[in-house]
Amino acid sequence: MAKFKKVLLAYSGGLDTSIIIPWLKEHYDGCEVIAMAADVGQEAELEGLNEKAIATGASKLYIEDLQKEFVEDYIFPTLKAGAVYENKYLLGTSFARPIIGKRLVEIAKKEGCDAIAHGCTGKGNDQVRFELAVKAFAPNMPIIAPWRTWEFKSRDDEIDYAIAHNIPLKITRETNYSKDKNLWHLSHEGLDLEDPANEPKYDEILEMGVSPEKAPDKATYVTIHFEKGIPTALDGVEMDGVSLIKKLNKLGGENGIGLADIVENRLVGMKSRGVYETPGGAILYHAHEVLETICLDKETQHYKQQIALKFADIVYNGQWFTPLREALSAFVDATQETVTGDVKLKLYKGNMINAGVTSPYTLYSEEFASFGEDDVYDQNDSAGFINLFGLPIKVKALLDEQRGQNK
Template identity: 75%
Template sequence: MNKPQQKQYKKIVLAYSGGLDTSVLIPWLKENYGAEIIAVSGNVGQKSELEGLEEKALATGASKLYIEDLNQEFVDEYIIPTIKAGATYEQYLLGTSFARPLIAKRIVEIAKKEGADAICHGCTGKGNDQVRFELAIKAFAPEIDIIAPWRFWELNSREKEIEYAEQHHIPLKINKETNYSKDKNLWHLSHEGLDLEDPANEAPINKEGFLELGVSPEQAPDQPEYVTIHFEQGVPTAVNGEEMNSVELIELLNTIGGKNGIGILDIVENRLVGMKSRGVYETPGGTILYAAHQKLEEITLDKETQHYKNQVALKFGELVYNGLWYTPLRKALSAFVDETQKNVTGDVTLKLYKGNIIPASVTSKYSLYSAGMATFDEDDCYDQSDSAGFINLFGLPIKVRALQDQQLFEEEGIHFSNVE
C-alpha cells in the first residue's frame, strides 16, 4: 500500500502500551516524521505490563513517557455506570470498549499540555479500537491531527512488526509463536489471533500460560465457594461484609472468580467495521458483578421498568462498543439508568462452582417480592376470583377476533371447527 503524502509535525503524542504495535511505532515515527515523540500510557490495571515501560520507551526514542493512573476513574466513571445499565455487547462485557475512551481523553489532555500537533495510535484498520480512540479525540480535540500507521505503513502484519523490532533491537515479551493479540486491564483480558482465528479450533483454555486471570472450569476446586456482594443504589460497595474501595472490590472478585473458573467467554462477535471476529475473554470479577446486580434488580425493579431497562441496556452496550461514550445519547441513557437504581440496594449471595454462578440468596429492604402474594398456600391478601375478570378483559381482543372469524366462515359455508 502506498503511503499518503505525510505532513510534517514537530511533536507527536503516542498512545503507548509497550505491546508489539506501539513498541515499533516510536522508532518508526521518528524515521518517517522526524518529530519529537512523547509516549503516554494509561494505567487501567495492566500491572506487570507497566514494568520497565519508561526505560523501554526512552531507549527506543521517546523523549518522555507519561504513565497515568486512571484506575479509580476507570471504575467509578466507566465500569460502574455500565454495570448499572446491565449493558453487554453480544455477551461481551465491554472491557476494552470503555477503557479506550478514557485513555484517549487523557492523551488529549497531555497533547494540549505539551503543545503537540498530532496524536498517534497503533490500532489496526480492521479493528474497533481505532474508532474508539479517534471518536474520543475528536470529542475533545477536533483540531489535532490523528496518525494511524496501520492504515498505510509497510509493517502490515504482526510477523513484519516482529522482524522490524528484532532489526531495531526492540525488546518484546512475545515471539512469532506466542503473539496472541491481547488487551489487559483491571476489568478483563482479551485474546485474539493465531489458532483462535479458526472457529473450528477449540480455545486452549487448559493450556499452561494461556489464561492469566484464572483457571479453566476443569482446573477449578471441587468445592463451591460462596460470595456475598452488597450494593447501594446499584453500586457494589462490599464483599462478604467488608466494605472496600471500588478498585479493590473488583480486584478481590477477580481473584475469587478466577480461581473458580468464572468469566471465560469464547465468542465470534460482529465488529463495528463489518467483519466477524473471534475472541476469548477473561472477566472473572465482572461476570460475578453482573450476575449479582441482575439478581438484585429482579426483586427491586417493577416489571415495566425492568423490561424497558433491558431495551436500554442493548442500546447502551452498542454505544459503548462502537466508541460513542462521549455522546448526548449515552449520557442521557446513563441518567435514565441512575434513576432506576435508587432502590437497587441489598445483598446478593452467589455460589461459584467450576465456571458456574448459582444464585443462593438475595435480600433488600426495597424488595417488591411478597411471599404472601406469591404463596401456593392459603392467604388473605389475594382474591383469586379476581383473575376471572382480568382474563376476560385481557383476552377480549382474542375472543372478538375468534367470533368474527367464526361468523365469516359460517357465511362462506366453512365449518369453523375444521379450520386450524
C-alpha cells in the same frame, strides 16, 4: 507526509506501539515522540515501560493512573445499565478506550503536541474508539494511525522490524496473540483463535484464572452488597471499586468464572473471534441482575433491558462522549435508586449459582406469592382479569366464526 514537530503516542509497550516510536521518528523527520501509558489495571505490563520507551526513542513517558476514574465513571455506569454486547461480551476493551483518549488529549494540550498517534489496526474497533474520544475533546487534532499507512502487512513484519531495530519484545512468533488487559478483563485474539473451529488452548493462554475443569471441587460463597446499583462491599467488608473488582477477579478466576469464547460483529463490518477472561465482571453482572429482579417493577425492568442493548452498542462503538449515552445513563441512574441490597452467590467450576438475595426495597411479597392460605389476594378476581385481557382474542375468534358461516 504532513510535518509534525511533537507527537503524543498512546503507548502500551506491546508489539505495535513498541515499533511505532522509531517508525514515527523515521517517517516524520525526527519529530519528538512523547509516550503515554494509561494504568487501567494491567499491572505487570507496566513494569520497565519507562526504560523501554526511552530506549526506543521517546523523549518521555507519562504513566497515568486512571484506575479509580475507570471504575467509577466507565465500568460502574455500564454495569448499572446491564449492557452486554451480543449477549456475552462485557465490554472490557470498549469502555477503556474513551478514558484513555480523553487523557491523551489532556496531555497533548499540556505538552503542546501537534498530533496524536495510536497503534490500532485498520481492521479493528479501537481505532474508532480512540479517535472519537479525541474528536470529542480536540476536534481539530490530527491523528496518526500507522497501521493504515505503513509498509507492514502482518505482525510477523512488525517482529522483523523490531529485531532489526533491537527493540525488546515479550512475545515470540509462536505466542504472538493479540491481547488487551485491564482491571476488568483480558482478551485473546489471533493465531489459532482466528479459526472458530479450533478449541481455545485454555491451559496455555489463561492468565486471570483457570478453566472450569481445573477449578476446585469445593464451592466458594460470596456476598456482594450494592448501594444504588454500585457494589460497595464483599462479605460485609466495605471496599472501594478498584479493590472490590480485584478481589472478585481472584475469587472468580480461581473458580473458572467469566470465560467467553465469542465470534462477534465488529463495528468495521467483519466478524472476529476472541476469548475473554472477565472473572470479577461476570460475577458483578450476574449479582446486579439478580438484585434487580426484586427491586425493579416489571415495566421498568423490561424497558431497561431494551435500553441495555442500545447502551452496549454505544459503548462498543466508541460513542461514550455523546448526548445519547449521557441521556441513557441518566435514565439508568433513575432506575438504580432502589437497587440496594445483598446478593449471595455460590461459585463452582465456572457456574454462578444464586444462594439468596435481600433488599430493603424489595418488591417481592411472600404473602402475595404464597401457594398457601392468604388474606391478601382473592383468586376469583383473576376470572374478570382474564376476560378483559383475552377480549381481543375472543372477539377475533367470534368474528372469524361468523365469516366462516357466511361463506
